[in-house]
Ligand code: AP5
């Protein structure tokens with residue numbers, strides 16, 4: 277099937293720790309589309325010390341959202357790149373109603389509406405456990421979890437040998453704030469997408485490959 281015949285313009289929605297990043301990597305691979313994580317874009321900018329990184333750091337550290345106008349401009353620019361012609365999977369965007377409306381406007385201007393929004397649901401206690409045990413590779417970005425997906429050697433990435441680190445916003449107090457920010461500002465998007473018939477819900481509980489199978493079945 278040609279890329280223009282069936283564009284997949286998708287969003288991965290869900291609270292912090294639901295497994296958006298973990299699942300998005302595989303979903304994007306399955307449909308041969310780029311995986312675009314706004315959180316990853318901000319973390320890379322912070323690491324590089326760019327203007328964007330300096331602007332975003334205080335929000336990420338506090339578990340607050342970066343202002344809508346900043347995020348929306350970044351996404352608009354990213355999805356206009358050549359690799360997005362056949363579709364894309366957004367992870368962590370949109371996160372507020374103004375962001376969702378801005379995305380709809382961007383896509384309707386291009387004549388290609390969003391095809392599906394995958395909402396991953398996970399119980400709050402499980403989210404806190406997952407986030408406190410999360411580790412990531414400082415070199416290749418691979419995601420680990422001390423409970424559910426431990427590296428073979430402590431502190432070392434199985435894939436590239438890079439050192440594993442804990443995200444600054446995975447501290448207990450920041451996690452609590454991220455979860456309340458999600459409830460207040462992002463959870464209303466579930467209803468927004470349900471109303472327009474674009475919501476695909478999947479339980480994010482249980483083994484990672486089981487969640488992936490449920491997402492694929494729901495999308496197909
Ligand atoms: P972002 O990076 O998007 O963070 P988040 O939404 O808080 O989500 P996480 O990345 O923490 O969780 P995830 O759902 O990706 O789960 P993961 O797969 O890693 O955003 C960070 C910050 O950037 C925001 O707070 C904000 O400041 C800013 N930002 C980003 N986008 C923005 C926007 N649009 N507007 C404004 N600000 C924005 O999994 C978590 C852990 O669980 C891992 O260890 C994983 O291995 C494990 N795990 C995954 N699946 C399972 C499973 N099935 N069973 C057991 N463990 C599992």
Ligand code: MG
Nearest residue numbers: 296297298315
């Ligand atoms: Mg993530």
